[in-house]
Amino acid sequence: MSIKIGILGYGNLSRGVESAIKQNDDLELAAVFTRRDPASVQIKTAGVPVVAEKDILDWKDKIDVLVMGGGSATDLPVQTPKYAEYFNVIDSFDTHARIAEHFANVDAAAKKGGKVAVISVGWDPGMFSLLRMVSDAVLPEGKHYTFWGRGVSQGHSDAIRRIEGVKDARQYTVPIESAVEEVRSGSNPEFTARQMHLRDCYVVAEEGADKARIEKEIKEMPNYFADYDTTVHFISEEELKRDHAGLPHGGFVIRSGVTGNDKEHKHIIEYNLKLDSNPEFTGSVLAAYARAAYRLSKEGSNGCKTVFDIAPAYLSAKSAEELRGHLL
């Protein structure tokens, strides 16, 4: 019997979860829930209902895990605690500064309902967190570095789109190669934000817009661009569609540490992702953790968890014997 998955929302990430479910025989898409008119949402999996979010509690006993497809800014802080009381849930909450608060809210709801919730699943937070944490435990004397890119930052692209006179935009986050090489050498450098990443922007301006003003507004935007060396390229809408349609991303976590009686030996651990599709990879991680949440719930576990709290074997469709036989 397969694990019945519901997905809340139907944006890029939800579609990534939907296609990941197809790659896992033990997972089954049971329903997609939407705030929109369900009749207006066409999903890719035949025979699966699209249901109005207001009717979601009717599905309480019909789905095993609810995957939250929403964003961290406004959706997840509300939705995950709201539904964790009724469903085992997985989210990709990635506002690092608010994780403690989100964890507490979701934990209270999940415990009240006797459900399992897993928050902050994906690649960062998620796979990168796992690597940072395990590497920190194995090499306690050291430093870790996280580089993102080269890849499309949807948050930064959105920020550019909000500028007057901008029709569309794509922002690439680019790690600075010399900084990466310095880290790989084991020298444990200290960096400012500007020394680790560049920001590379492709902008379609409205006809007649003041490009010099747009470029200035981008480069001076606090938090998003002011602390980085930023390049702005104005291109046509056709060029954007032709050359920048994908959502590739990636990055790497490097732990650099020492061992030995005189700390004389250096060690470098590097975990590197190169992703053609950020939402599909993130969706694949969410699908694996949905499996884990279902199993933990079956075992009687409840409350909020992160990737740190879940034994790796729970993620896999394979048996313990298969895992030991082929992957150990």
Added chain:
Amino acid sequence: MSIKIGILGYGNLSRGVESAIKQNDDLELAAVFTRRDPASVQIKTAGVPVVAEKDILDWKDKIDVLVMGGGSATDLPVQTPKYAEYFNVIDSFDTHARIAEHFANVDAAAKKGGKVAVISVGWDPGMFSLLRMVSDAVLPEGKHYTFWGRGVSQGHSDAIRRIEGVKDARQYTVPIESAVEEVRSGSNPEFTARQMHLRDCYVVAEEGADKARIEKEIKEMPNYFADYDTTVHFISEEELKRDHAGLPHGGFVIRSGVTGNDKEHKHIIEYNLKLDSNPEFTGSVLAAYARAAYRLSKEGSNGCKTVFDIAPAYLSAKSAEELRGHLL
């Protein structure tokens, strides 16, 4: 109160565990057990007793976790099941073909004694297994590749030393760069052993030994060298000591997989280790899993486990709040 660790044996790996314990405030070396005359063994930690292995059961209630420092060929298949009944134990058993048998033996003993045993801990098996397994769960349609090196293989160095006329030897396993690049491109190639690794040997011959015969014996040795392109360099004992005294190692696991409705997106996950000291890094991993075994045992768990069965948070000295606050 710190976790009291015993170490069985005092070779390279045990010394790596000893120095790792010093880097972790919550771990304490309680005793080293040896088959040799304890008076002949000088350890690096002041005030810690060296005890004859025959008296080890006197320490049943004085140590929390026993770390096995022995080898997989003859020590661990006997020692780990023998002591898992009396102690929480950690070993680095790495004979992949015999893991099922070893797991069953250790599991029976640990369950009999109500103890926790963790086998096959280190970097391969160990960290590499974790990466292979998690990556396989996240990208179920794909292939994984493991490359080792450039680094000293102690098993291969020993095999050369057993040849008549060889005084000392060091064998480096070297990944073939063109194969690595092919894998990183996402083309999912099929390789023979010869296409993935080279073997590079530095040999000190006895005076008057027949070097041509030694070279031939190395290159034709089944399992170890016959299936690889092998280079043999004869060097002096001084050169060996000067240039090849360290035990560096490393390698990488690459998972190459696809996602998407038409499997149109490629993803590459790479985990890369560059280790100045193989035994010290392995010892550091064993130390982190010793912490986990102690905690699992305190919770009432028992039986044999591998890295797949242990939630990452158990490895860290940091609290759940700290981990979520700083590493998620």
